[in-house]
Amino acid sequence: xxxxxxxxxxxxxxxxxxxxxxxxxxxxxxxxxxxxxxxxxxxxxxxxxxxxxxxxxxxxxxxxxxxxxxxxxxxxxxxxxxxxxxxxxxxxxxxxxxxxxxxxxxxxxxxxxxxxxxxxxxxxxxxxxxxxxxxxxxxxxxxxxxxxxxxxxxxxxxxxxxxxxxxxxxxxxxxxxxxxxxxxxxxxxxxxxxxxxxxxxxxxxxxxxxxxxxxxxxxxxxxxxxxxxxxxxxxxxxxxxxxxxxxxxxxxxxxxxxxxxxxxxxxxxxxxxxxxxxxxxxxxxxxxxxxxxxxxxxxxxxxxxxxxxxxxxxxx
Amino acid sequence: xxxxxxxxxxxxxxxxxxxxxxxxxxxxxxxxxxxxxxxxxxxxxxxxxxxxxxxxxxxxxxxxxxxxxxxxxxxxxxxxxxxxxxxxxxxxxxxxxxxxxxxxxxxxxxxxxxxxxxxxxxxxxxxxxxxxxxxxxxxxxxxxxxxxxxxxxxxxxxxxxxxxxxxxxxxxxxxxxxxxxxxxxxxxxxxxxxxxxxxxxxxxxxxxxxxxxxxxxxxxxxxxxxxxxxxxxxxxxxxxxxxxxxxxxxxxxxxxxxxxxxxxxxxxxxxxxxxxxxxxxxxxxxxxxxxxxxxxxxxxxxxxxxxxxxxxx
Numbered sequence: 001x002x003x004x005x006x007x008x009x010x011x012x013x014x015x016x017x018x019x020x021x022x023x024x025x026x027x028x029x030x031x032x033x034x035x036x037x038x039x040x041x042x043x044x045x046x047x048x049x050x051x052x053x054x055x056x057x058x059x060x061x062x063x064x065x066x067x068x069x070x071x072x073x074x075x076x077x078x079x080x081x082x083x084x085x086x087x088x089x090x091x092x093x094x095x096x097x098x099x100x101x102x103x104x105x106x107x108x109x110x111x112x113x114x115x116x117x118x119x120x121x122x123x124x125x126x127x128x129x130x131x132x133x134x135x136x137x138x139x140x141x142x143x144x145x146x147x148x149x150x151x152x153x154x155x156x157x158x159x160x161x162x163x164x165x166x167x168x169x170x171x172x173x174x175x176x177x178x179x180x181x182x183x184x185x186x187x188x189x190x191x192x193x194x195x196x197x198x199x200x201x202x203x204x205x206x207x208x209x210x211x212x213x214x215x216x217x218x219x220x221x222x223x224x225x226x227x228x229x230x231x232x233x234x235x236x237x238x239x240x241x242x243x244x245x246x247x248x249x250x251x252x253x254x255x256x257x258x259x260x261x262x263x264x265x266x267x268x269x270x271x272x273x274x275x276x277x278x279x280x281x282x283x284x285x286x287x288x289x290x291x292x293x294x295x296x297x298x299x300x301x302x303x304x305x306x307x308x309x310x311x312x313x314x315x316x
Numbered sequence: 317x318x319x320x321x322x323x324x325x326x327x328x329x330x331x332x333x334x335x336x337x338x339x340x341x342x343x344x345x346x347x348x349x350x351x352x353x354x355x356x357x358x359x360x361x362x363x364x365x366x367x368x369x370x371x372x373x374x375x376x377x378x379x380x381x382x383x384x385x386x387x388x389x390x391x392x393x394x395x396x397x398x399x400x401x402x403x404x405x406x407x408x409x410x411x412x413x414x415x416x417x418x419x420x421x422x423x424x425x426x427x428x429x430x431x432x433x434x435x436x437x438x439x440x441x442x443x444x445x446x447x448x449x450x451x452x453x454x455x456x457x458x459x460x461x462x463x464x465x466x467x468x469x470x471x472x473x474x475x476x477x478x479x480x481x482x483x484x485x486x487x488x489x490x491x492x493x494x495x496x497x498x499x500x501x502x503x504x505x506x507x508x509x510x511x512x513x514x515x516x517x518x519x520x521x522x523x524x525x526x527x528x529x530x531x532x533x534x535x536x537x538x539x540x541x542x543x544x545x546x547x548x549x550x551x552x553x554x555x556x557x558x559x560x561x562x563x564x565x566x567x568x569x570x571x572x573x574x575x576x577x578x579x580x581x582x583x584x585x586x587x588x589x590x591x592x593x594x595x596x597x598x599x600x601x602x603x604x605x606x607x608x609x610x611x612x613x614x615x616x617x618x619x620x621x622x623x624x625x626x627x628x629x
Contacts, residue, residue, distance in 0.1 A: 175486070175590055176586075178597075191524065211487075215494060276489070280489065
């Protein structure tokens with residue numbers, strides 16, 4: 001879920017691909033066409049199909065989100081239940097019609113290590129004339145595993161600047177559990193992705209106004225502002241295509257293979273510890289992240305309706 | 317403790333001042349004069365206090381910070397427990413020297429230990445590496461944050477500063493700890509203040525363990541004046557680093573080290589274990605990798621072994 005106060009984006013998706021796991025191979029994905037739909041597609045599906053197209057963001061940004069969501073669907077689809085969010089939570093907007101959002105939330109099957117996958121986007125026209133666009137993908141694992149969660153957000157409010165949050169967020173206190181730090185963050189050389197992006201002159205660290213967000217992310221978190229300024233040498237779309245994209249895809253791949261799919265046999269009392277910590281994280285996200293931005297973007301009524309449902313789903 | 321791998325400096329100190337607590341007043345301290353009863357260990361400590369290798373503003377800052385600790389907390393501290401050859405040591409070639417002081421808290425105190433020191437090392441390039449450091453660790457009878465300060469200077473125009481009140485608990489599982497010590501106190505304003513300087517940018521410690529132990533409001537920055545003609549490192553220390561460091565130390569002394577906290581028995585085991593790991597991380601990361609290089613294996617082993625044994629007893 002978006003963890004930057006000020007803007008969130010949920011890329012709701014629903015791919016009309018068969019739900020089956022394919023072993024680690026990366027599928028080339030371009031556009032998901034809405035044609036060839038099954039006979040059972042109704043207007044709700046059409047709507048959702050439309051929104052899978054990430055209508056408000058640039059080509060490379062859209063392509064990246066589609067590819068990431070496809071990976072999730074392909075590799076994890078067989079472990080996920082269909083989205084059970086009611087239509088008014090899957091797609092909603094403010095009364096003035098200047099802000100829209102799309103969310104999809106798929107719970108893991110009871111046998112799976114996945115708690116749920118959440119994706120979506122938000123688009124909001126700004127008074128200045130521009131628009132705020134947020135696209136997001138998160139993967140939460142349940143307490144049968146201690147592997148990290150996955151989090152991605154791209155937040156863009158002007159054409160020349162983007163905030164990127166990309167992290168495998170820890171499930172445990174890394175001080176008290178140095179083994180967790182070693183296993184998932186040191187031995188994996190995860191920091192090389194952060195280092196790679198920081199080599200770009202357009203990239204600088206983004207310090208979240210929320211202390212909670214700063215505390216929740218891992219030591220290898222990519223939390224950056226990408227600013228091309230008046231540069232003529234490059235633009236945001238190129239940076240997404242050439243740098244953000246490859247890193248995001250590799251990290252998602254790593255998460256799918258080594259976190260979501262790798263079986264961990266976590267016993268008590270660790271399960272209780274993880275469950276409590278996860279509960280706090282999920283509820284903080286709703287309270288701090290969505291709880292502050294949704295009312296601003298969509299009005300109190302819409303925000304309340306949506307957040308009530310999400311809160312139920314988060315705490316299932 | 318220094319938490320940058322590559323070099324560390326411990327400013328050890330021990331003022332031959334009467335041990336009494338003075339309520340919050342900041343002493344203006346320039347040079348500490350030695351009393352008539354000075355013996356060789358006092359000499360050692362006095363020499364350490366002189367911070368012989370750093371610039372005047374840097375030295376003044378360290379002296380002032382150490383004086384604050386001595387004045388406000390001295391009556392809660394035991395004398396330094398380090399043997400002389402761990403208080404002061406050099407490499408065989410004489411190109412690297414260091415000074416360390418470790419004063420444990422009295423049994424009745426909430427202070428676990430105060431560790432200070434400096435390291436000086438001539439570099440092959442002709443320059444020198446200087447590190448000055450001050451840390452305050454609290455016992456498991458309180459859950460208030462520890463204090464960490466390191467200034468690491470490897471060139472005349474560049475300085476790495478680590479200044480933090482490091483958390484005692486997992487801030488996710490204990491949001492109240494985050495709120496009490498970091499949010500309600502608006503601790504982030506110090507970090508923000510330094511980040512308004514154009515010469516300042518974030519520093520990423522090569523050690524993930526170090527990144528993990530620092531707070532969300534940690535000041536962990538590189539200060540680089542480059543070829544600037546408008547300012548220099550000494551001015552920045554005097555005008556910006558100094559005031560922030562003193563305020564944070566003051567806050568730590570008054571709101572962390574001194575106020576009594578009533579920690580549940582069940583929590584004390586949690587805190588004690590976490591603290592043990594933090595202190596060992598600081599040693600491993602800071603001293604473990606660089607000490608052998610700076611001081612040779614023998615000296616490094618002697619110092620590290622003593623500290624590790626002390627931390628893990």
